[in-house]
Each structure stands twice: as C-alpha cells, then as structure tokens.
Amino acid sequence: MGESADPPFETTYKNLFSNSPDSTLQKDSGPELIVEESELPLIDLNQLNLGDLEKQACQKLIAQASREWGFFQVINHGISRDVLETMRAEQVKLMKKPFLDKTNCKDSNLSAGSYRWGTPSATSLEHLSWSEAFHVSLTDVLGSGGHNSLSSRMEQFATTVLKLAQTLADILAEEIGDKTCFFKETCLASTCYLRLNRYPPCPLIHPYKMFGIIPHTDSDFLTVLYQDNIGGLQLVKDGRWIAVKPNPQALIINIGDLFQAWSNNVYKSVKHRVVANARNERFSTAFLFCPSSDTVIRSRGLYKSFSFGEYRQQVQQDVDVFGHKIGLSRFLASRRTSAAGHTGQPEPKLTLLRRHVRVFIPHSLRPGRIIKRRSLGPFPTDPVHRRGGVNGRVNPTMWRFVVQFTHPVFWGSMGKNSIYDEKVRRIEATIDDGGLALKSA
Numbered sequence: 001m002g003e004s005a006d007p008p009f010e011t012t013y014k015n016l017f018s019n020s021p022d023s024t025l026q027k028d029s030g031p032e033l034i035v036e037e038s039e040l041p042l043i044d045l046n047q048l049n050l051g052d053l054e055k056q057a058c059q060k061l062i063a064q065a066s067r068e069w070g071f072f073q074v075i076n077h078g079i080s081r082d083v084l085e086t087m088r089a090e091q092v093k094l095m096k097k098p099f100l101d102k103t104n105c106k107d108s109n110l111s112a113g114s115y116r117w118g119t120p121s122a123t124s125l126e127h128l129s130w131s132e133a134f135h136v137s138l139t140d141v142l143g144s145g146g147h148n149s150l151s152s153r154m155e156q157f158a159t160t161v162l163k164l165a166q167t168l169a170d171i172l173a174e175e176i177g178d179k180t181c182f183f184k185e186t187c188l189a190s191t192c193y194l195r196l197n198r199y200p201p202c203p204l205i206h207p208y209k210m211f212g213i214i215p216h217t218d219s220d221f222l223t224v225l226y227q228d229n230i231g232g233l234q235l236v237k238d239g240r241w242i243a244v245k246p247n248p249q250a251l252i253i254n255i256g257d258l259f260q261a262w263s264n265n266v267y268k269s270v271k272h273r274v275v276a277n278a279r280n281e282r283f284s285t286a287f288l289f290c291p292s293s294d295t296v297i298r299s300r301g302l303y304k305s306f307s308f309g310e311y312r313q314q315v316q317q318d319v320d321v322f323g324h325k326i327g328l329s330r331f332l333a334s335r336r337t338s339a340a341g342h343t344g345q346p347e348p349k350l351t352l353l354r355r356h357v358r359v360f361i362p363h364s365l366r367p368g369r370i371i372k373r374r375s376l377g378p379f380p381t382d383p384v385h386r387r388g389g390v391n392g393r394v395n396p397t398m399w400r401f402v403v404q405f406t407h408p409v410f411w412g413s414m415g416k417n418s419i420y421d422e423k424v425r426r427i428e429a430t431i432d433d434g435g436l437a438l439k440s441a
C-alpha cells in the first residue's frame with residue numbers, strides 16, 4: 001500500500017461501508033438522482049477585445065450567466081494551451097507519487113497540511129468525498145524562481161489566471177453599477193489559492209454511488225476551473241442537478257459565496273458536486289479568487305459585514321461541529337429579508353404582494369416521488385398540508401422548493417427564483433409590508 005498513489009479510502013472508511021445499507025444513499029441528495037446533461041452558457045471572451053458594442057454585449061452575458069446560473073464557461077480566455085497543459089502535467093506527476101509521500105508533502109516544497117483526502121468528518125457515505133487534493137496558498141509558490149518545476153508551473157498558471165479572474169470580477173461589479181478597484185486592491189496573487197484535485201477511480205460505485213466531492217459552494221469570490229474531459233461535475237439549476245459536459249477549449253467560472261454577499265444576492269453561489277467515476281481517474285485544477293483575511297465584505301443590506309477571515313473561521317467551526325458547512329446564511333442581516341430594497345439601486349416603488357410570489361416544488365429529481373410541478377396555493381403555504389398533485393411518498397424531512405418572484409423589480413435582490421433546500425418539517429411563508437419572510441420550523 002505504501003507505494004500506491006491512491007489514498008486508503010476503503011480501509012479508512014470501512015465502517016461507513018459496512019454500516020451503509022444500499023438504502024443509505026437513496027436520499028434526495030444522493031448522486032444516483034437523474035441529472036440532465038447540459039451545456040453551460042458559453043462566452044467568447046474575444047468579444048471583449050472588439051468594438052464597444054461587442055464588449056458590452058459580452059459583459060451582459062457574463063452578468064446574466066452569473067445571475068441565472070452562477071456558472072459559465074469561457075473560451076478565448078487568454079490562457080495559453082501551453083500554460084494549461086504544463087500545469088496539468090506537473091499536477092499529474094505530483095498526484096502519481098506514493099500516497100505516503102503526498103501526506104508528508106515530500107519533495108513538493110508545499111506546506112505541511114496542504115494535502116487533503118477523503119472527508120475526516122464523514123459519518124455516512126453520502127458525506128464522503130472520494131478525492132484527494134493539494135490546497136495550495138499561492139504565498140507558497142510565488143517567487144519560486146523556477147527552482148522546482150511544480151512551483152514555477154503553479155506560479156505561471158496562477159498569475160495568468162489571476163488576471164482573468166480580476167477582469168471578470170471587475171465586469172461583474174460594473175454590471176451592478178459599481179466600477180471599483182476593490183478586487184485589484186484586495187485579491188492579489190498572494191491571497192489566492194490553487195486546488196489541485198484528483199478523483200481516483202471508485203471501484204465501489206455499485207452498489208454504493210459515491211461523490212468525488214460532496215455538494216458544496218465555494219467560499220471565495222469566484223473560481224476558475226480547468227477540468228479534463230472525463231466529466232462528473234454537476235451543479236444545481238432551478239432545483240435540478242445538471243451535469244456539465246466537458247469542453248476542452250473552455251475554462252469554467254463559478255461565483256463563490258463572497259461575490260454572492262458582495263452583490264447582495266444578485267450573483268449566485270450555487271451548489272455543485274462531482275460524482276465519482278468507476279473506471280477513470282479525473283483531474284481538475286481550481287483557482288480560488290480570494291481576498292486577504294482582513295478584507296471586509298460589505299453587502300448592501302442582506303448580509304452583515306464580515307471579514308474573509310471570519311467567514312473561513314465560521315465555515316471551519318461549522319464543519320467541526322455539524323460535519324458540514326453552513327455558509328452564507330450564517331451572516332444574514334436577519335432571517336427576515338425584504339425582497340424590495342436591497343438591490344443597491346433606487347428603492348423600487350412596488351410593494352411585494354401575494355400575486356408577485358409563486359411558491360412551488362420543482363420537478364422531482366426522483367421519478368415516482370414528486371411527480372408534478374404545480375403552484376402551491378393559496379399563499380402562505382405549508383407543504384406538509386399541501387394540496388394534490390404531489391405524490392405522498394416525498395421524503396417528509398427534505399423539501400426543495402422555489403420561491404419565484406413574478407415581477408422583475410424584485411429580481412435584483414432575490415433573483416427570479418430563490419431556491420430553498422431545507423431539512424425542515426414545515427415551511428411558513430408570509431408577506432407583509434413589502435417583505436417576504438420564510439420561516440423553517
């Protein structure tokens with residue numbers, strides 16, 4: 001085993017396997033759910049170098065994808081094939097080293113603790129990530145001067161991708177009316193991270209269907225992802241899991257929690273995951289666009305101001321205490337959010353009324369469970385005592401529902417569709433004096 005590259009998943013987590021009947025992974029969140037394969041929005045960044053009209057159109061597409069998907073792909077992104085491929089070759093070389101060398105960070109000049117694998121806090125198979133990663137602070141590799149080809153490739157990759165990330169962040173800020181130097185001043189090469197991911201083949205895929213990375217959102221402003229062509233990345237769109245079809249020309253961009261807070265929920269940090277592959281190993285390289293720890297993220301009302309350091313500390317504490325990240329909802333200014341008035345734009349003159357909101361349970365991801373999409377009415381609604389159209393065998397402790405704002409004036413702060421995915425027994429929604437309150441009981 002000492003010479004094997006793969007982490008000892010099966011021996012380390014053997015209790016989880018022996019305690020997990022097949023049914024353990026049959027919950028709503030399991031990777032066996034039916035997913036649709038779909039093309040993410042694909043944006044040609046070459047448009048930014050053409051005339052004003054093309055540039056503006058391209059900026060609008062970037063903002064639209066970030067509002068509606070939280071994810072998009074870019075081509076003609078300015079990162080050369082050579083930079084991408086040499087980075088990947090070094091990553092593969094590093095990951096092929098014996099497991100014990102990786103745990104000791106031997107030969108790689110990386111800080112102790114940068115190598116991670118599995119999920120130490122997992123209490124069941126659905127919490128286990130069948131993957132390994134080097135999570136690298138760029139301070140470890142900057143100025144390495146080429147004495148180690150891994151460090152110099154990471155430095156070259158990161159400094160090039162940083163410019164792309166800054167360009168995208170500036171565009172996203174401008175599109176919500178905030179032309180700013182904030183990102184250039186706070187997100188520097190020295191404050192960003194690289195995650196070198198490897199997903200070993202998972203021979204246990206049947207009967208256990210495993211995650212390569214469990215569902216999560218990223219705790220950064222945005223992530224630039226370079227993946228190989230194996231596939232497995234999935235994200236939530238309108239309450240459904242969508243499988244991303246790899247495009248070898250494209251880099252994937254996704255909005256992280258900090259941008260969602262900074263934009264007051266205009267841009268969405270959406271849940272994503274990777275499903276394990278029984279036969280093929282998979283590699284991906286993620287560039288995490290982060291500010292320094294003391295940078296304060298100010299939202300325009302929906303969230304309290306918090307520093308990036310505080311955010312990370314809270315995430316870590318929640319993982320330690322609850323076994324999973326809770327994320328941005330920890331920092332809501334209040335549980336009661338006003339749909340009108342936090343857009344950073346002039347206060348809309350429209351009061352939120354019952355007819356501006358539609359609550360529904362989206363199409364089931366599990367055939368035979370929730371079978372119909374229909375409005376639950378009248379509002380306020382309580383899905384436990386829901387009306388007809390929904391199959392009674394729906395898991396009573398997991399509700400995934402959508403609050404849809406039918407008038408665009410509310411979309412700025414809440415988005416057209418706000419998706420709630422809660423482990424609750426009862427959901428109450430009330431509207432009064434222009435605000436929407438969702439209460440989980």
Ligand SMILES: O=C(O)CCC(=O)C(=O)O
Nearest residue numbers: 195197227233274284286
């Ligand atoms: O490997 C992928 O496709 C996604 C990786 C990811 O989500 C992450 O590193 O945060």
Ligand SMILES: [Fe+2]
Nearest residue numbers: 216217218272
């Ligand atoms: Fe991620």
